[in-house]
Amino acid sequence: MxxxxxxxxxxxxxxxxxxxxxxxxxxxxxxxxxxxxxxxxxxxxxxxxxxxxxxxxxxxxxxxxxxxxxxxxxxxxxxxxxxxxxxxxxxxxxxxxxxxxxxxxxxxxxxxxxxxxxxxxxIDFSKPENLPGNPKYAIAHPVLLSKPDKIIKKEAIKNFRQKHLKDGVWAAISNGQYYEPYGLFYGGCETLxxxxxxxxxxxxxxxxxxxxxxxxxxxxxxxxxxxxxxxxxxxxxxxxxxxxxxxxxxxxxxxxxxxxxxxxxxxxxxxxxxxxxxxxxxxxxxxxxxxxxxxxxxxxGEFPIMSPVYKRMDMGDARYDLLHYGEINHETWANLTESWxxxxxxxxxxxxxxxxxxxxxxxxxxxxxxx
Ligand SMILES: [Zn+2]
Missing domain, CATH: 3.40.630.10 (Zn peptidases)
Known part of the structure; x- marks a missing residue:
């Protein structure tokens, strides 16, 4: 079956x-x-x-x-x-x-x-000021949400990851954040x-x-x-x-x-x-x-080094597409699916x-x- x-x-x-x-x-x-x-x-x-x-x-x-x-x-x-x-x-x-x-x-x-x-x-959404902060996410947001580009963006994220692997910034991307509604791992503003x-x-x-x-x-x-x-x-x-x-x-x-x-x-x-x-x-x-x-x-993930880069890039690209074109580009979608x-x-x-x-x-x- x-x-x-x-x-x-x-x-x-x-x-x-x-x-x-x-x-x-x-x-x-x-x-x-x-x-x-x-x-x-x-x-x-x-x-x-x-x-x-x-x-x-x-x-x-x-x-x-x-x-x-x-x-x-x-x-x-x-x-x-x-x-x-x-x-x-x-x-x-x-x-x-x-x-x-x-x-x-x-x-x-x-x-x-x-x-x-x-x-x-x-999460306690009753007071915005009580929401958990994640300032390190903000450092990664611009590169993740930048214009999709197979070569330049991939290299930029790869370099970003290498630079921030030890200072906690790379890890902070997936920890969750409550201020960028189209950013990655956004937790919302009320309980869904x-x-x-x-x-x-x-x-x-x-x-x-x-x-x-x-x-x-x-x-x-x-x-x-x-x-x-x-x-x-x-x-x-x-x-x-x-x-x-x-x-x-x-x-x-x-x-x-x-x-x-x-x-x-x-x-x-x-x-x-x-x-x-x-x-x-x-x-x-x-x-x-x-x-x-x-x-x-x-x-x-197939490649222990590149898989995290591709995953984050695919997620960022999907959001870029949504924000700028109202829908996710077919190729972005296929990549995202294949990654997960x-x-x-x-x-x-x-x-x-x-x-x-x-x-x-x-x-x-x-x-x-x-x-
Ligand atoms: Zn899951």
Missing amino acids: NFYSENWFEATQKFVRNANGAGVLSFYKAPSMQYEVSCVMIGSGDDKIVINSGVHGIEGYFGSAAQNMFLSNMLPKISEKALDKFSIVLIHVINGWGMQNRTREVFDKKNGGLIDLNRNFG PENKTTMRIYDDIMGNNAKSLISVGLHTGLGRFYRKRAEVTSTVLVSHPETHKNTLFFKNTLTPNVPIVPDNDAVNAPTLLGDLVDCLENRYKFKNIPIYTADFEVGT YPSDKRWKDAALRHAEVLFNDIINYMNKASR
């Missing part, structure tokens, strides 16, 4: 068909949202495990495909006892608009700008309907009785794709340092067969602003229960093999913990 889809409608149809009978299906949609979020809860336990997909539209249908594979091939591996102890919930494609429009972000119809949902979670909807889903999952929460988001774009060998990397990205208990839980207990990438800079505060995993940890802190969150990343969701069928197969490793780890944990 082909788990991948070509568009949101096909993906949702596949998900609903696979989820039907497996558990309790629900659909969520704020009035202003064009695409609903489907959700299936399997099992009845108070220990919640959530796997979400599609926060970033440009990452295509990998997350959806992985969830479909889980539903059709892997469910029988979960023991009955495990389904008494745990509820496993799949949230399907949070950013349907981005999926259909092949952008990472959601277009904010009300305020303008392209908003990265994963920089918009849990997609994110309110996501919070409502999580609140419903947690209810009053949740004893623990494990949440994993499915993503692509970080890591490598070795085209010749048709192999990809996969990692579990935790937003905590190496020795933090959450990092150790993923490393030793939940996903021992997936390499863990800790964030050693996140000692006192998270590095990424407004991302879902930190938002969840804060939101349910008052419950005083174990909460473990992370993102699963499948690699797409390779068309190569062998990439797609390899990505699912890695998702299978992740899911097998999670299922083993469930079965062991409920024996």
Whole structure:
């Protein structure tokens, strides 16, 4: 069976068909949202495990495909006892608009700008002066948003990266910013309907009785794709340092067969602003229960040096096109897609093999913990 889809409608149809009978299906949609979020809860336990997909539209249908594979091939591996102890919930494609429009972000119809949902979670937008700052982003903005040009711009970004790799400016580009609506990794000026909807889903999952929460988001774009060998990397990205208990839980207990990438800079505060995993940890802190969150990343970059340059250039070019011509140039679009969701069928197969490793780890944990 082909788990991948070509568009949101096909993906949702596949998900609903696979989820039907497996558990309790629900659909969520704020009035202003064009695409609903489907959700299936399997099992009845108070220990919640959530796997979400599609926060970033440009990452295509990998997350959806992985969830479909889980539903059709892997469910029988979960023991009955495990389904008494745990509820496993799949949230399907949070950013349907981005999926259909092949952008990472959601277009904010009300305020303008392209908003990265994963920089918009849990931010206090009530007072503009309280918004997190990211002055280093401003240094990179002009070169990223400069006129698309395959040779000159690429060289300029490459040089910029070399110059600013050690002073934190390059890294700051992706951390999130709240003042350039068409800049990269913009977090918006209010909580978007997609994110309110996501919070409502999580609140419903947690209810009053949740004893623990494990949440994993499915993503692509970080890591490598070795085209010749048709192999990809996969990692579990935790937003905590190496020795933090959450990092150790993923490393030793939940996903021992997936390499863990800790964030050693996140000692006192998270590095990424407004991302879902930190938002969840804060939101349910008052419950005083174990909460473990992370993102699963499948690699797409072919060249370890140039891939970050191309990715940032493609993102900047797409914005330049939008601002100046009202639409994204076809070539820019194709490059952007290829950077985050390779068309190569062998990439797609390899990505699912890695998702299978992740899911097998999670299922083993469930079965062991409920024996
Ligand atoms: Zn992503």
